[in-house]
Amino acid sequence: xxxxxxxxxxxxxxxxxxxxxxxxxxxxxxxxxxxxxxxxxxxxxxxxxxxxxxxxxxxxxxxxxxxxxxxxxxxxxxxxxxxxxxxxxxxxxxxxxxxxxxxxxxxxxxxxxxxxxxxxxxxxxxxxxxxxxxxxxxxxxxxxxxxxxxxxxxxxxxxxxxxxxxxxxxxxxxxxxxxxxxxxxxxxxxxxxxxxxxxxxxxxxxxxxxxxxxxxxxxxxxxxxxxxxxxxxxxxxxxxxxxxxxxxxxxxxxxxxxxxxxxxxxxxxxxxxxxxxx
Numbered sequence: 583x584x585x586x587x588x589x590x591x592x593x594x595x596x597x598x599x600x601x602x603x604x605x606x607x608x609x610x611x612x613x614x615x616x617x618x619x620x621x622x623x624x625x626x627x628x629x630x631x632x633x634x635x636x637x638x639x640x641x642x643x644x645x646x647x648x649x650x651x652x653x654x655x656x657x658x659x660x661x662x663x664x665x666x667x668x669x670x671x672x673x674x675x676x677x678x679x680x681x682x683x684x685x686x687x688x689x690x691x692x693x694x695x696x697x698x699x700x701x702x703x704x705x706x707x708x709x710x711x712x713x714x715x716x717x718x719x720x721x722x723x724x725x726x727x728x729x730x731x732x733x734x735x736x737x738x739x740x741x742x743x744x745x746x747x748x749x750x751x752x753x754x755x756x757x758x759x760x761x762x763x764x765x766x767x768x769x770x771x772x773x774x775x776x777x778x779x780x781x782x783x784x785x786x787x788x789x790x791x792x793x794x795x796x797x798x799x800x801x802x803x804x805x806x807x808x809x810x811x812x813x814x815x816x817x818x819x820x821x822x823x824x825x826x827x828x829x830x831x832x833x834x835x836x837x838x839x840x841x842x843x844x845x846x847x848x849x850x851x852x853x854x855x856x857x858x859x860x
Contacts, residue, residue: 591615610826628715630723631714634710634730635711638703639707641673641849644673648673649670669856670748671748673848674848677689677693677741677748679748689738690742691734694731696750697752709756710752713756714726717759717762717763720766721766721815722821722826723826725814725830727837729759731838734758736758736807737803737807738754738803740803741802744802753800754804758810761814762815763811764808764815765815766815767780767782769815786808789804818830
């Protein structure tokens, strides 16, 4: 019995107890679940939400350290405790200015982790904390990562095409989660699916009203993020329709690695220009 116990593992994908020498998980279909590479992952998939939130707050605090506060009382409450535009640009804000003038296409990723004020980051992280677990549960870890990062890229790219000069924030990525939930609710149908769809439409209506009432909101980014979330959800599917496959993991890990590299580059660059260039 002890020999059998030593060969038993939890599937890295669905967390069911299986034999380590299974060619694929009998519950979720994951290939080679006993592989050391596959077992090298987050112990709990929900940890990714905490990591995103902590990363956003860490970068926000860093942006306050390296740049001066905006002078004068804030016209927009979302800019309270806000770094200067030059500091945000240096750290990885996106838009027509950084892309057209400095060819900084990598900011389409970094901008999702930068915020312009304490209320800005607070509201975005509250929304992520509320919406993230649902998408993580229904789509799985890898598809959650793809939806979050890729929706941010698409949302910011659309706002770039619309001529937005400078923009930041996690809202495009969060809107991608909203789009994925919209697709899930409509696709699943039934009483549960319709309830999810109607509740999520409330988020969409609230975002639209908020975007038209408050100045400085990137409505193009919001709309682009929602559209991207719907299309990604349709393309990749969710757990009830399709199990996660190895391709999803490769794509998710690629997005994670690219994001980490870009954020480290942005932080090092901002540090260099702030403290070593006079």
